[in-house]
Amino acid sequence: MATELITAVIVDDHAAIAAGVRYWCEQADPPIGLLDAGDRLASVWTGQGADADVVIFDLELVPGKPDFGELRRLVDSGRRVVVYSQHADNATAIKCIDLGALAYLTKREGPEHLVPAVRAAAEGRGYTAPSLSGALAADDTPDRPRLSPRETEVLRAWFASSSKELVAAKLHITAKTVDTYIARVRVKYASVGRAAGTKSELITRALDDGVITLAELNETVR
C-alpha cells in the first residue's frame, strides 16, 4: 500500500484551483496522482475517477448552494472525501464531518494541509485542518459530543497557531500527543450523529490503535 501511488480526483469548477492542486500533488513526496474532473460530477463515478482513492470535493459547484446531497452519496458509496471549500462557517464544516467527510479544508489552506489530508483520507483516517479545529472548538450545538478540557485546549491551540510544533511546545507535550488529542476528537464526532462507513472505519481504527477506549467513547454522547 505504501509503495502504491495514491490517486485522487478533484471536482472543482475553477480551473486555477485544479491546476494549483495538481501542482501541489506533483510536488508532494511521494507524488499523488491527480485526475481533474472539472465540474463534471459524473467523472467521479465512472472510468478512472471511480477508481481514485480520494475525492477532493468543491462543496459549492453552484455558488451559494453547498451540495451536501452529493457529498452524502459519495460517502455512502464508500468514497473517501476531502471537502475543499471556500465556505468558512462552523455549521458547514461540522455538517461535512457529520456526513462522513474525512477532512474539511477551506481554500485559504494550502498544500501544507491539503497534501496530508489526501494522504490521511487514502488510508481512511481523518485529517483536521486548523479551520476545522477552530470550528470544532467553538461548536456549541446541543448534540455535540463531550470533549475533555485538554482536547478543547489542543483544538484551540492548533487553530490559533497552525503549527503542531508550536502547540506541542506551548502545552509541553509531544507533537504525536497533539495528533492523538485531535484524533480522539474526530473519533468522538464520528460516534455521534449520522452513521457512515468512513466514520465507523475511523472509530474502529482509533480503538485498534488505542487512541481512545470503548469506555471513553461511551461517555462522549451527551
Add this chain to the structure above:
Amino acid sequence: MSDDETKAQLQRGLRIATLILAVLTVDVLGLIHLVHGLEFHDHTAAQFAAFAALTAVLATEAVLVVRRRLWRDGRRLAIAVVLGASALSYLTLPDGMTSTTVDWLFGAANWAGAVVLLDRPFRIFLAFLVTHELLALANLLVFHEVNRAALVRFTTGSVTVFALPLLMAVVAAVLGGIAAEAARAARELELARTAEAAASAAHRRRTQRFAELSGTAVPLLTGLADGSLEPSDPVVQRSCAIEAARMRRLFAETDMVGNPLLHELRHCADVADRKGVEVELDARGQWPTPPVAVRRDLTDAALTALATAGSWARVTVVGSADAVSVSVVADCAEHAVPSPATPDVRIEIFGSGGTVWMEAQWQPS
C-alpha cells in the same frame, strides 16, 4: 413638553371655557328668560322643543369634552339642529316680541353654535353667525311689524349676540397662533440644546482621543519633528508602525459595526498587510461584545505583533458565550507582556525559534 401637547392643552382649556359660557347662556340665562316670558308664548311646546334641542347639542359637546374627542360626522347635524331650533323658536314667537327677553333664543343660539365650530377655521364660524343673524332679521322683516323700536332692539341686541361669540372665536384663533409659536420656540430650543450636547460630546471624545495618543504618539512625532529621532532607525520605525496601528484602531472604535472586536482587528491587520506581511485572520464561534477598554486589551498584543511582524502573521479569535480569546502568531521580536488595564483580561506570551505567540483572553467575571 412636546409641540402637540402644548397646543392640545391650550385648545382644551378654551373648549371647556366656551362650553361653560354656552351652558350659562342657554341653560341658565335662556331658561330664566323662557320661564319668565312663558305667559307671552302661544306655542310653549315649540319653545321647549327648541330649548331641548340646544341643550342636547351642549350635552353632546360635554360628553365629547370628557372623552377628549372631537366633533366628526355629527358636526353638520348639530349645526342643522341649532339653526332648526332657531327657526322654530322665531316662527312661534308672539308678535312684537323679537329681540326682547321673551325672545330667549336670540342670545343663546350662537353659543350652541360656538361649541360645535370652535376648532373649525374662523370663516366657517363667521358664516354660521351671519346665517343665524339673517334668520332672525328675516323673521323680523317677514312675520313681524317692522317699526323703529323693533329695529333698535334688533340692532342693539345683535351687538352682544353677534360680537361675544365672535370675540371667543378671535381668541381661539389668536391662541392657536400663540400655541404654534410656543411650539416652534420649544422645538428650536430643543434643537439648539441637542446641537450643543452633540458638540460637547464630540469635543470630549476628541480630547479623550488626544489624551490617549499623547502618551505614545505625540513624543514620537515631536522627536521626528525636532530631529532627535532618526526615521531610518529600526526602533523608531517599529514605534511608528505600532502607533499607526493604534491610531487605526482608535478610529475604528467609533464605527457602528456588528462585531467591533473583529472590525478593529481587521484594521490592525490592514496595517501589517500594507507593509507586505501576509496576514491570515480567522474567527470561530459567537461572543458577547466586550466594552471598549476590554477590546483594547484584547487587541493590544495582536496590534504590537502585527505592526512588527517580519513576513507573516496569523490572527485568530475563538469565542463562546462566556469567553473570547484573541491569538496572534507571527515572526516578530518577542515583546514584554503588556499589562492589561481591565481585570478580566489575561495575556499569555510564548516564543519559540523566532515565532511569537500571544494570546489575550477575556472571561467576564
